[in-house]
Amino acid sequence: MDKYKLKNFILIMLVLVNIFLLFIVISNEIDTARLRKNREDTLRQILLSNSIELNGDVRLDSRALPEVTLTRSLKSEEQAVASLIGKCETSDLGGSIIYYDGAKGAARFRGTGEFEMVFNPDVIYAGSSPEYTAADAMKRLGFHSRPEDAEIQTGTEDQTIILNLTYRDKPVFNSRIACYFVNGSLNIVEGKAFFNKVVSKGSTDKLPDACTILMRFLEYLKTNQLSCTEITAVDSGYFAESTVVGECVMRPVWRISTDMGTFFMDGATGLSIQLDTRE
Amino acid sequence: MLSKAQKIFRGMETPLIFLLLISAVYLLLRATVIDTSDYIEELFSGGADQPASSSVSSTGIVPSYPFAIVLTGDDGSHSAVKYNKEAKQRVFSLFSATLGEALGSAGEAETIKESDWTSALEGHGVFFDYLYPLPLEILSTHLGAAMPSHADGNLIIRRLILSEREEKLCLYLKDEAQNAYYRMDTPLNFSSLNLSQRITDLALPEADFAFQRKADGIDPCFVFSGEDISLPGLSSSPISTGSDGSTLSLSTFRMNAGAASVYSENDGTQIYVEGGKSLRVDSSGYLLFAVTGTGGIPVGDSETSTLSDRVYAAGVLVRNTLPTGGDVDVGLLSVEEAESDGCIIYFGYYVNGIPVKLQNTDWCAKVRISGENIVRAEFYLRSYAVQSTFLAPLPENHAAILAAEEGGEPLLVYTDRAEDVTWSWILN
Numbered sequence: 001m002d003k004y005k006l007k008n009f010i011l012i013m014l015v016l017v018n019i020f021l022l023f024i025v026i027s028n029e030i031d032t033a034r035l036r037k038n039r040e041d042t043l044r045q046i047l048l049s050n051s052i053e054l055n056g057d058v059r060l061d062s063r064a065l066p067e068v069t070l071t072r073s074l075k076s077e078e079q080a081v082a083s084l085i086g087k088c089e090t091s092d093l094g095g096s097i098i099y100y101d102g103a104k105g106a107a108r109f110r111g112t113g114e115f116e117m118v119f120n121p122d123v124i125y126a127g128s129s130p131e132y133t134a135a136d137a138m139k140r141l142g143f144h145s146r147p148e149d150a151e152i153q154t155g156t157e158d159q160t161i162i163l164n165l166t167y168r169d170k171p172v173f174n175s176r177i178a179c180y181f182v183n184g185s186l187n188i189v190e191g192k193a194f195f196n197k198v199v200s201k202g203s204t205d206k207l208p209d210a211c212t213i214l215m216r217f218l219e220y221l222k223t224n225q226l227s228c229t230e231i232t233a234v235d236s237g238y239f240a241e242s243t244v245v246g247e248c249v250m251r252p253v254w255r256i257s258t259d260m261g262t263f264f265m266d267g268a269t270g271l272s273i274q275l276d277t278r279e
Numbered sequence: 280m281l282s283k284a285q286k287i288f289r290g291m292e293t294p295l296i297f298l299l300l301i302s303a304v305y306l307l308l309r310a311t312v313i314d315t316s317d318y319i320e321e322l323f324s325g326g327a328d329q330p331a332s333s334s335v336s337s338t339g340i341v342p343s344y345p346f347a348i349v350l351t352g353d354d355g356s357h358s359a360v361k362y363n364k365e366a367k368q369r370v371f372s373l374f375s376a377t378l379g380e381a382l383g384s385a386g387e388a389e390t391i392k393e394s395d396w397t398s399a400l401e402g403h404g405v406f407f408d409y410l411y412p413l414p415l416e417i418l419s420t421h422l423g424a425a426m427p428s429h430a431d432g433n434l435i436i437r438r439l440i441l442s443e444r445e446e447k448l449c450l451y452l453k454d455e456a457q458n459a460y461y462r463m464d465t466p467l468n469f470s471s472l473n474l475s476q477r478i479t480d481l482a483l484p485e486a487d488f489a490f491q492r493k494a495d496g497i498d499p500c501f502v503f504s505g506e507d508i509s510l511p512g513l514s515s516s517p518i519s520t521g522s523d524g525s526t527l528s529l530s531t532f533r534m535n536a537g538a539a540s541v542y543s544e545n546d547g548t549q550i551y552v553e554g555g556k557s558l559r560v561d562s563s564g565y566l567l568f569a570v571t572g573t574g575g576i577p578v579g580d581s582e583t584s585t586l587s588d589r590v591y592a593a594g595v596l597v598r599n600t601l602p603t604g605g606d607v608d609v610g611l612l613s614v615e616e617a618e619s620d621g622c623i624i625y626f627g628y629y630v631n632g633i634p635v636k637l638q639n640t641d642w643c644a645k646v647r648i649s650g651e652n653i654v655r656a657e658f659y660l661r662s663y664a665v666q667s668t669f670l671a672p673l674p675e676n677h678a679a680i681l682a683a684e685e686g687g688e689p690l691l692v693y694t695d696r697a698e699d700v701t702w703s704w705i706l707n
Contacts, residue, residue: 007292014299021306028310093466094427095383111383111423112376114471243372245379245423274480 036061039211050218053230060214062236064207065170065252065267070195072111072246074098080141081107085119096245111245113175116190124186126159134161134179137186143177143193144169158182165193167250171237173264194240194248208270210234213254216270217263228258236267344371344632346410347502349486350478353403358478359486361504362691364606364632366483373477374405374441375422377467381441381450382415383424385463388431388452396440396460399451400488400500403474404442408502410634410690410707411612412437412455420587430463432586438500443469453500489679496683498707503675511606512666513630513693513700517564518602531599532558532568532656533576564660566600568653575652584651586622590614592653593624593646600658601644606631606665612642621649628695630663635693636705637661661695670702678704 044054078100082088085102093099096111105119127133135147144166151162158181165175177191208216214234221227235257238250252267266273347361348370360366400406409418416432418439419425426432435456442449448467453460484506490499529536529551539553547562555572578584578592590611603609612625626644628635637643637659647655672678672691681704682689690707693700 004289004292007289007296010296011292011299014296014303017303018299018306021303021310024310025306093384095380095385095424095465095467097380097384097466111380241372242376244421245376245383247423 043211043214047214047218047231050222052218052228054214055230055232058231058234060210060234062210062234064204064209065236065238066204066207067202067252067268068167068238068250069199069201070248070250071197071199072096072195072248073197076142076196077109081109081117083140084117084124084137112192112242113194113240113248114190114192116188118188119186121183121187122185126181126184126186130159130179130181131161131163133186134163134177134181134189137179137189138163138165138177141193142196143175145177158187163191167194167238167240171235171255172240172250173237173253173255175240192240194242194250195246199247202268207252207267210236210254213265213267213270214256217256217265217272220263220265220272226260228260230259231256232259233257239264344368344375345407346632347406347408347504348374349406349408349488349502350474350481350483351400351402351404351406352478353475355401355403357486357488358481358483359502359504360483360506361502362506362508362510362633367632370481370483373481374407374472377448377472378405378407378439378441379419379422379424381448381463381465381467382419382422382426382430384465384467385427385430385450386465387429388434388461388463391451391460391462393460395462396451396453397490397499399440399442399462401491402442403469404440405472405474406502407439407441408500409437409439411610413611414586414614415452416586417590417611417614420590434461441472446470448472494679494683496686497679498688501679501688503679508672508674508691510633510670510672510691510693510702511631512668512670514664514666515695515697515700516662517562518660518662519562519564527558527560527566528599529553529558531596532556534558566656566658566660568656570652570654575649575654578648578651578653582651586614589622589648590624593626593648593656596646596653596656597626597644597658600656601626601628601660602662607663608632609643610634617647618649621647623647628661628663630665630693633691633693635661635663635695635700636703637695638697663700672702673704682706 040060043060047054077098078088078090081100082102085100085105085107088100088102091099091101098109100107100109104123105117107115107117109115124133124137129147131147131150131152134150135145138145145163146166147163149164153160161179161181163177163179165172165177172194175192175194177189177193179186180188214231233255235255237253237255239253240248241251242248253273254265254267256263256265264273265271344367347359348367349357349359351357360370412435414432415430415434415436416426418436419432434452434454436452437455438453440451442451444464446469448465448469448471450463450465451460452463484504486505487503488499489497489501489503492503529539534551534553534556539551542550542552544550549560551558555574556568556570559567576592576596579588597609601609608629609626610629612627615623615625617623624646625642627641628643640659643659643661645657646653675689678689678691685706687706689704692703692705694703
């Protein structure tokens with residue numbers, strides 16, 4: 001057979017296979033969406049029968065997040081710090097506490113993810129949007145945040161920006177960084193972050209989804225004789241937990257915001273947990 | 280003659296086939312309900328990195344958490360967790376990394392009086408009781424921190440306090456081998472513990488120490504935890520390795536199943552022999568690995584191993600041999616020096632955080648290291664299943680009264696009597 005005819009034949013076959021597979025994929029997606037909607041409707045009815053309204057803006061299609069174990073990379077940490085305070089000398093204070101001394105400031109990073117940085121005056125100017133300046137500085141350290149969600153406290157000569165960090169675009173509920181601006185320039189940064197090097201990543205196969213989590217939440221309310229009338233938000237995120245120096249576990253967590261307060265549910269077990277959201 | 284359009288089409292045929300092939304593979308993966316987003320993400324991130332280094336904790340062995348933790352507020356009130364495994368893990372997770380940092384950054388050990396130790400117990404801080412005395416180096420490595428060169432990692436420690444001194448975090452230690460007390464300063468601020476807030480959040484039961492109750496005859500550091508003790512019932516059975524050794528992985532002992540000779544004794548005992556190595560497994564779940572001559576299971580790659588390396592290697596062997604997971608843990612009991620360049624490392628079972636005493640021994644695994652090799656290891660392979668019933672042990676106060684007559688420290692354990700498992704208060 002002419003090689004061009006053969007190619008044409010293969011091409012036509014592949015187009016047909018693609019059309020067939022696309023049809024299956026779209027059918028699956030439609031079925032999944034229909035099933036999800038049925039589950040959500042049922043959940044809303046169950047919640048309503050318990051006098052709890054699920055706010056119409058609440059989206060329940062968030063996926064369960066995997067548990068991720070992170071470890072500290074001193075090399076990348078030093079590079080990131082140097083990008084802000086210039087080439088620096090490092091001193092190991094023991095216990096995985098590293099002190100960085102640079103031309104533009106100094107920093108101390110701990111094996112628990114906590115850190116402090118002090119900048120010389122006029123190194124990083126606040127600009128017109130200090131929250132974006134602070135978020136950009138943190139990005140250079142390898143920490144992502146949403147500057148539009150930052151808390152801003154303004155004094156006469158100073159301004160404090162509190163950034164909530166995110167990991168893979170998901171909020172880390174106990175990672176908050178305070179950035180203090182004095183006379184228009186960044187002076188001190190301190191808070192609790194996490195590490196960047198992935199050691200292991202768990203599976204999400206058998207983790208409860210948002211609907212299951214809300215059912216567990218309902219059980220929790222009943223068991224503990226608590227009540228609320230409206231669920232205003234359901235967010236999946238992480239809780240950064242350091243139990244060993246230099247290692248950090250990103251634990252999947254669901255945050256349920258209600259008119260009676262905020263509750264956290266463990267993303268793996270679906271049980272209520274009390275998070276240590278210290279700052 | 281081909282038209283220009285035909286020429287262009289022919290030129291695009293091969294890349295088009297390639298693209299359609301990729302598209303078909305992607306759609307096939309999607310159609311078979313595989314979530315492709317994770318695969319694509321890992322493809323571009325290069326997958327998970329390998330751990331930078333192995334800490335002892337990664338074996339899942341060693342005391343993963345202390346037996347008792349006491350939190351003392353700035354008003355001197357104590358609260359503790361001792362018998363509730365989940366609560367203990369949660370409390371320890373809040374302080375373990377700081378404890379590791381404190382050990383790793385500690386200054387020189389300063390000898391103090393017993394009264395200073397007692398004052399630290401009563402003062403604002405966190406007290407950890409690991410139950411079994413261990414070299415300080417092991418505790419430190421387990422928490423991810425290397426002991427500083429000036430610190431004595433050979434101190435045999437069971438109890439530690441994270442305390443406050445001039446607003447800084449300092450460590451108080453008791454060396455069980457010499458019955459001496461030490462204080463070590465750290466560069467950390469005491470406020471990093473965020474202790475007062477955490478005490479409020481955790482709301483643990485009130486507790487006190489035996490010396491505060493003036494309980495004569497009881498170890499003064501014994502903690503009356505104030506918890507309601509409710510132990511789940513337990514059943515146990517020996518783990519049979521099967522006549523073909525099917526549940527046993529000879530490769531754990533660096534033996535080759537294909538090359539090893541197998542002998543059976545009349546009582547069902549299986550013996551595997553390969554070169555100087557032998558593995559003897561009897562029907563009661565007792566397993567003995569022994570090496571004659573030189574060799575064995577190497578402790579590590581380096582020529583001279585540290586104590587932590589040895590415990591790590593023994594821990595890996597134990598983890599790969601004994602059944603753990605769920606409610607069952609294996610913890611390090613002690614490290615004993617042997618010969619000129621050897622040591623014996625003992626491990627014990629814990630169920631729900633409570634130690635298990637076997638019929639004839641306190642340990643479930645005993646690993647002997649000589650030079651740079653594991654040359655002998657003994658195991659009791661037991662399987663534990665938690666039952667729906669609950670046991671109601673004698674309260675701590677009553678146990679303490681009984682213990683005071685003989686002196687010492689009452690310790691609640693599960694007693695595995697082969698035919699059943701029950702609770703006992705024993706003198707530690």
